[in-house]
Every structure is written in C-alpha cells, then in structure tokens.
Amino acid sequence: MPLDTDQRPVILTGDRTTGPLHLGHYAGSLRNRVALQHSHRQYLLLADTQALTDNAADPAKVRRNVLEVALDYLAVGIDPAKTTICLQSGLPALAELTLLYLNFVTVSRLERNPTIKEEIQARGFGRDIPAGFLCYPAAQAADITGFKATVVPVGEDQAPLIEQTNEIVRRLNRQIGRAVLPEARALIPSVGRLPGVDGKGKMSKSQGNAIPLSATPDDIRDAVRRMYTDPNHLRAGEPGTVEGNVVFTYLDAFDEDRAAVEALKAHYRRGGLGDAAVKRRLEDILQALLAPIRERRAALAQDPGYVLDIVRSGTRAARERTQATLDEVRSGLGLLAF
Ligand code: ATP
Ligand code: MG
Incomplete structure (x- = not known):
C-alpha cells in the first residue's frame, strides 16, 4: 500500500x-x-x-x-x-x-x-x-x-x-x-x-535479573527456583503474602487462567500452599510460552x-x-x- x-x-x-x-x-x-x-x-x-x-x-x-x-x-x-x-x-x-x-x-x-x-x-x-x-x-x-x-x-x-x-x-x-x-x-x-527474578526493580537487560526469551528449559527452571517470594513464608502451612511476591506477579502477567490464579492467591494467603507448588505452575506456563519462541529463534539464527x-x-x-x-x-x- x-x-x-x-x-x-x-x-x-x-x-x-x-x-x-x-x-x-x-x-x-x-x-x-x-x-x-x-x-x-x-x-x-x-x-x-x-x-x-x-x-x-x-x-x-x-x-x-x-x-x-x-x-x-x-x-x-x-x-x-x-x-x-x-x-x-x-x-x-x-x-x-x-x-x-x-x-x-x-x-x-x-x-x-x-x-x-x-x-x-x-x-x-x-x-x-x-x-x-x-x-x-x-x-x-x-x-x-x-x-x-x-x-x-x-x-x-x-x-x-x-x-x-x-x-x-x-x-x-x-x-x-x-x-x-x-x-x-x-x-x-x-x-x-x-520485576526482575530477584524482586529488586524491573527486569532489565543491564541488571542481570532477566529471563531472556531465548532461555533454555534449564535456565527457566533455575530462574523460577531462585525467584523471590515472601521471605516470611517459611512453612507451606502458614499464610503467605501475595503482594510483592514475584511468582504471583509473573502468574498475573503470563497465566491466562485468571480464575485459577485468583484461587491460588486465596489459598496462599490462607495458608496450606507452599512456594514449590506455585513455582511449579509458573514454570509450566513459562516453559510452554517460551518453547515455540526459542525454536523459531534457533531456526532463524541459522540464517x-x-x-x-x-x-x-x-x-x-x-x-x-x-x-x-x-x-x-x-x-x-x-x-x-x-
Ligand atoms: P536496558 O537495561 O539496556 O535499558 P531494558 O531491559 O530496560 O534494557 P529497553 O530496551 O530499555 O530494555 O526497553 C525496551 C522496551 O521494553 C520499553 O518499552 C520498556 O518499557 C519495555 N520493558 C523493558 N523492561 C521491562 C519490564 N521489566 N517490564 C515491562 N516492560 C519493560
Ligand atoms: Mg531500559
């Protein structure tokens, strides 16, 4: 045109x-x-x-x-x-x-x-x-x-x-x-x-706190494991805080099942939901989001x-x-x- x-x-x-x-x-x-x-x-x-x-x-x-x-x-x-x-x-x-x-x-x-x-x-x-x-x-x-x-x-x-x-x-x-x-x-x-995976400031190329779109499955798993949560939430049975908890911020950004995220938040606040379980859900979502991007990127990088x-x-x-x-x-x- x-x-x-x-x-x-x-x-x-x-x-x-x-x-x-x-x-x-x-x-x-x-x-x-x-x-x-x-x-x-x-x-x-x-x-x-x-x-x-x-x-x-x-x-x-x-x-x-x-x-x-x-x-x-x-x-x-x-x-x-x-x-x-x-x-x-x-x-x-x-x-x-x-x-x-x-x-x-x-x-x-x-x-x-x-x-x-x-x-x-x-x-x-x-x-x-x-x-x-x-x-x-x-x-x-x-x-x-x-x-x-x-x-x-x-x-x-x-x-x-x-x-x-x-x-x-x-x-x-x-x-x-x-x-x-x-x-x-x-x-x-x-x-x-x-925010960056460390919970300090925004995710930024220059601050070493980013998950790149080209991250490997291992990179993604490690980043989610290291991710900042609620520092006072030491036992799964105890109530935890969702605000400022990077794992929940990421779920808000990338999990399309809004109702499921809200239910998880309520459960976490109430107590009985451990960080590991929430991180597992986030990891699955990020792996699914990034896999096709990584594959297309690798193919294009050949040329x-x-x-x-x-x-x-x-x-x-x-x-x-x-x-x-x-x-x-x-x-x-x-x-x-x-
Ligand atoms: P650098 O650290 O080199 O400044 P950067 O990671 O901040 O890199 P930019 O190239 O400055 O990335 O930003 C490009 C675009 O991406 C901008 O529109 C910016 O708002 C957006 N952007 C960058 N980081 C984030 C973030 N953490 N959350 C939301 N948007 C972001
Ligand atoms: Mg910038």
Missing part, C-alpha cells in the same frame, strides 16, 4: 540493542506489538545509537545485539511484511531532529525526568552522566515524531518519556505556528512493569543474512519517512535549504 493512502495510525517503538530481549519486554511491549501490527502501520526501531549512550566503551556489544533483538522480534511473531524493522544509526534524519529538539528542552527538565533519574541511579552514574544519556529523551522524541507516530506501546517505565516527547512537540509546534508534529500516547499494558536483509530494507524505507519529517521541521523553523 503506498504511504500516502495508508490511513492506519502509526506506531513507533523499539528496543536498545544492549542484549537479547526478555520476559519484561514480552509482557510490557512485544505482546502488544504482535497484536497491533495488523491494524496499525508499525515501525520497530533497533535503538543502537541510544544503546551507545551508556555503552560507549563497548560498541561491539551494541552492534552484536542488533541481530539478537531482530531475532527476538521475528521469533515472537513480528511479521516483516506488516512491520518495518529499522536501525536507528541508519536514519540520520533522527540525529538531526534530536539536535534541533535539544533546543526545546532544558537541562533541569531532563534531570527531573523520573525514568532518567531511576536509570541514572540503577547505573550508578552519580554526576558523571554521559551527556548523550541525559539527553536521550530528546532523541526518543525524535524517534517517535520522526515517524509521526501517535501510538507508542511501551512498558510503564517509559510513560514519563512520552510525556516529555509531547512537551517538546507542543513547544516546537508553537514555535512553528502550526501542528507539524502529532502528539503521541503511550499504550501501557495492565501488567505495568515486570543471519536473511534477518539482516530484513533490517536493511526496513531501514531504507524508514529513511524516506524520517527524512520527510525532518524536511518539514526544518522548513517550519525557517532553516535555509541549500
């Missing part, structure tokens, strides 16, 4: 190429993306330049993970005929939009962004924050608006970033005098953010050239679209075009 006659709402999301994707991505975003690709014009960004903002000392890792994340997309059911997968560093218009947007946001606003604050803390940067990292919300605004996306399916941790994007959009539109850029809304699943070709052609298509947006912003701001 030619671009201009495609009236479907536009989606832009993506992932930093810092490691293979995990269950947090699946619950927080991938699941939505697979469902929405039929009714939306969807772009997925492999965010390698954003990954460099806190991985500048290891560009090889960032490069290597372009393929890993692309494999994860295809393995969970992203269809390259419906979704455009593209590489951030191959879209120079986004870098130029970022540079322009940095003039429409203040340093104090960037420092106040709750996502950035949390991430700075998790990475132990103190005051030594790479400037690129502090400014990545402006780059994210460029990513979203570069595609003129109005829907952004993300995990709950990203909500403040979409808010910040819309602030930049409003300022820029006001400066230009008309609505060149649309505002976007975050589409956040009820799961919110999936990296095919996967990278998908990214290459997606990047080419995305280049045109983002360049068109940049041209509009440049002319709106009255920059000379030589």
Whole structure:
C-alpha cells in the first residue's frame, strides 16, 4: 500500500540493542506489538545509537545485539511484511531532529525526568552522566515524531518519556505556528512493569535479573527456583503474602487462567500452599510460552543474512519517512535549504 493512502495510525517503538530481549519486554511491549501490527502501520526501531549512550566503551556489544533483538522480534511473531524493522544509526534524519529538539528542552527538565533519574541511579552514574544519556529523551522524541507516530506501546517505565516527547512537540509546534508534529500516547499494558527474578526493580537487560526469551528449559527452571517470594513464608502451612511476591506477579502477567490464579492467591494467603507448588505452575506456563519462541529463534539464527536483509530494507524505507519529517521541521523553523 503506498504511504500516502495508508490511513492506519502509526506506531513507533523499539528496543536498545544492549542484549537479547526478555520476559519484561514480552509482557510490557512485544505482546502488544504482535497484536497491533495488523491494524496499525508499525515501525520497530533497533535503538543502537541510544544503546551507545551508556555503552560507549563497548560498541561491539551494541552492534552484536542488533541481530539478537531482530531475532527476538521475528521469533515472537513480528511479521516483516506488516512491520518495518529499522536501525536507528541508519536514519540520520533522527540525529538531526534530536539536535534541533535539544533546543526545546532544558537541562533541569531532563534531570527531573523520573525514568532518567531511576536509570541514572540503577547505573550508578552519580554526576558523571554521559551527556548523550541525559539527553536521550530528546532523541526518543525524535524517534517517535520522526515517524509521526501517535501510538507508542511501551512498558510503564517509559510513560514519563512520552510525556516529555509531547512537551517538546507542543513547544516546537508553537514555535512553528502550526501542528507539524502529532502528539503521541503511550499504550501501557495492565501488567505495568515486570520485576526482575530477584524482586529488586524491573527486569532489565543491564541488571542481570532477566529471563531472556531465548532461555533454555534449564535456565527457566533455575530462574523460577531462585525467584523471590515472601521471605516470611517459611512453612507451606502458614499464610503467605501475595503482594510483592514475584511468582504471583509473573502468574498475573503470563497465566491466562485468571480464575485459577485468583484461587491460588486465596489459598496462599490462607495458608496450606507452599512456594514449590506455585513455582511449579509458573514454570509450566513459562516453559510452554517460551518453547515455540526459542525454536523459531534457533531456526532463524541459522540464517543471519536473511534477518539482516530484513533490517536493511526496513531501514531504507524508514529513511524516506524520517527524512520527510525532518524536511518539514526544518522548513517550519525557517532553516535555509541549500
Ligand atoms: P536496558 O537495561 O539496556 O535499558 P531494558 O531491559 O530496560 O534494557 P529497553 O530496551 O530499555 O530494555 O526497553 C525496551 C522496551 O521494553 C520499553 O518499552 C520498556 O518499557 C519495555 N520493558 C523493558 N523492561 C521491562 C519490564 N521489566 N517490564 C515491562 N516492560 C519493560
Ligand atoms: Mg531500559
């Protein structure tokens, strides 16, 4: 379908190429993306330049993970005929939009962004924050608006970033005098953010607390066994606490039998249900969820050239679209075009 006659709402999301994707991505975003690709014009960004903002000392890792994340997309059911997968560093218009947007946001606003604050803390940067990292919300605004996306399916941790994007959009539109850029809304699943297996903070590629989508059956079993439950629930016969108990949080996220989960929670609260039994149920569910994903992923990994070709052609298509947006912003701001 030619671009201009495609009236479907536009989606832009993506992932930093810092490691293979995990269950947090699946619950927080991938699941939505697979469902929405039929009714939306969807772009997925492999965010390698954003990954460099806190991985500048290891560009090889960032490069290597372009393929890993692309494999994860295809393995969970992203269809390259419906979704455009593209590489951030191959879209120079986004870098130029970022540079322009940095003039429409203040340093104090960037420092106040709750996502950035949390991430700075998790990475132990103190005051030594790479400037690129502090400014990545402006780059994210460029990513979203570069595609003129109005829907952004993300995990709950990203909500403040979409808010910040819309602030930049409003300022820029006001400066230009008309609505060149649309505002976007975050589409956040009820799961919110999936905690890590240690129960400390969200599951994250960078924190070593994740179950990757490529986990082997043994990895899954070990992760579930190690999983944080209620530290005061020492005997199966005693009542236990469900809130903050990671095993139940995961059941909420992945067990489709809602009634069964509610019954288990009631039993656990009442006493008489041991951690081992709840963990067994969760393990079965995760094994069943991940087995087909792992198999598809392994088959695709046999042919990296095919996967990278998908990214290459997606990047080419995305280049045109983002360049068109940049041209509009440049002319709106009255920059000379030589
Ligand atoms: P890194 O540690 O490198 O930042 P990450 O694991 O946080 O990696 P991102 O690439 O930053 O992953 O996040 C990509 C998308 O996945 C975002 O939309 C984010 O909201 C979502 N996401 C990541 N982790 C979780 C989680 N634990 N629960 C829900 N959504 C998540
Ligand atoms: Mg992150």
